[in-house]
Amino acid sequence: MIYEGKQKVWSDYQKDIPDDHYFYVRSCIRQSFFPASEVTFLDITRNRLGKDIFETEHHTTCGGIAYHSDTIPQETVMTIIARQFALMAKNGYENYVCSCITSFGLYCETMETWREFPEEEARIKDILWKTCKLDFAKPKYLIHASDLVYKYRNLIAAQAKHKLINVKTGKPLKVVEHIGCHYSKMFPSKGVGGAEYPYVLVGMIEAWGGEIVDYPERRHCCGFGFRQYFIKGNRGYSLSNTYKKFESMEPFHPDLIITNCPGCPYFMDRWQYVIAESTGRTYGEEGHGIPVLTYEEVAGLVMGYDPWDLGLQTHQIDSEPLLDKMGIEYDPAQKYAGKNGKDIGSPICPTCLK
């Protein structure tokens, strides 16, 4: 592997990311899958780094899941998005940052559609006015939340309590990065580092002390793929995608997988359990799985947040081996203690997966 070659590609795909003042929109499914990630993002950016990140309870879904499941037409999606943009403008912001990769892809697609077909933009403007009495302005900058954490990666590193380094060996942790397909595969120029060798997560890993693992099926879909999972009969296909990725990365012995998409961490986390239970195959050390974390969770660990406050207990794969490697202290007794110490129950242990 020629690192300088990758650097050349990365230098070709940089994007302008304003330093401050963002209108933030959450993801529908991330709040269920990884409930602390978005809260952590807001806490880090607002309270640790002092940035102005505004959100409103009036924003809605982007409609992406329905759109990609062919249950709503593009006009509906564009009108929903226009409404989000109207809320941004109404609150005095020009920079739009979204938590979800599906949303990011859909915003990019909508903006490109309007650029190519201005009459469509005019039509949606009209529909939005008729339905909501709102007018919208397109964002000056459209950013994914991982772009922003990438932008702040060195600020986060400067406040680091822990690094992506094995405290026992002193060696960098081996980290697999996985971007959501809709981050830059549709519009390579919209993602940091492009589509083939994306840099957005690599930049974080490098800044926080880890070592990137480039494995053959790095580009492959995580297995979510909307119809692969939503349609029950296709779920074997979803699982086989994930299986293919883990078989490919296993020879590199990664310590951690970091992702920037709602579906990817979920499926790469949960399907490890299914693979283990159905085949007995595990991919981590000594029968464990490989922890799959969101970039906010990793940033939180680096900055010294309590792992259970980050919601790592909601993952299928135990994060304790990773925490031990990073030298992070944690209270096992608090793992399944909810807010105010409430017992949220603990999962039944799998048969094969530790």
Add this chain to the structure above:
Amino acid sequence: MKNNVLIIGGGPAGIEASAQLQRLGYNVILIEKGSSLGGHLSKWDRLFPDGVHADGVLSSMLKNMSGVKSFTDTQVKSINRLDKSYNVILSNGISVLADAVLLASGFTLFRAEKKEEYGYGIYDHVITNADLEAYFSIGSDSRIDKPKKIGFVHCVGSRDEKAGCRACSKVCCATAVKQACEMKEEFPDAEVYCFYMDLRMFGRHYEDLYLKAQKEYGVRFIRGRVAEVSENADGSLQVKAEDTFSSKPLKVTLDLLVLMAGMRPSDAGRRVGDLLGMSVEEDGFFAVRDSVTSNQRSPLPGVFLAGTATGPKTLPETIADARGASMEIDRYLTDVFPQASDYKKLIREKW
């Protein structure tokens, strides 16, 4: 006084045209931006379809250049149209009053790293056709280490709208088949695959070469494009492609992947073209006056074109094109400068 002809570009087209025009009696000045003459030919080892050595071909071409004033490491600094001629100032400080200008600026190989998914410049064992020719010439390349499985990817930067190169580069198919055979000669136990869209073996004996590659060398031809390349833990390459005959995706592990980089317009040629205000066609190569009957004449008076300045060509086509351009220049100079007939007659009498 003899008429001056300035030839810009010291590759095969420029060399051949300079030799022809010198023999016709003109005062020929050839400039080359590089430090030696020969262009891409000087970097090639053997030529299809017969495997003749490129250095032998180049040597024999250079021998015919007697009397031509050639300047290497030299470029056009400025060029201005006068009444019938062009006033050209060269980067070496020399001024030339050229009665005719021949642009034989050649081509640039497509930058294979632009096809990011193939990993040239990123994966250790991905090389280009030019790299492989250099290996054949020099005999060593750290990226080529007794490969047991070798792949050739046709049409890298040609017939590819996504890469901005719609045109066929013409020579890549035959080059790939030639190089595949050569690799089998070098590594007889290696399995060699060619990933192609369709094979354009249009020239004389090219089809024979293709059949020989299959029957004698056992090269396997797979009709389908390579989708992406990755690197395994041991440094070998994982190549994903489609076999369109069986309508199935395939994944193969290779030790070496050779990208057949296509021909793109020369950057240096474009620079001179801009100085002259010459137009280019959609493919980026120079426009000609008439694509059927005046392929070597530019729309500008007294400015001619030869070789791959007007699009991809094989070496025999380039040489033939240079000879055609020489005839066009001769006709032009004889028409525009009637005194040219006088000194040309004297030269003929000497023969």
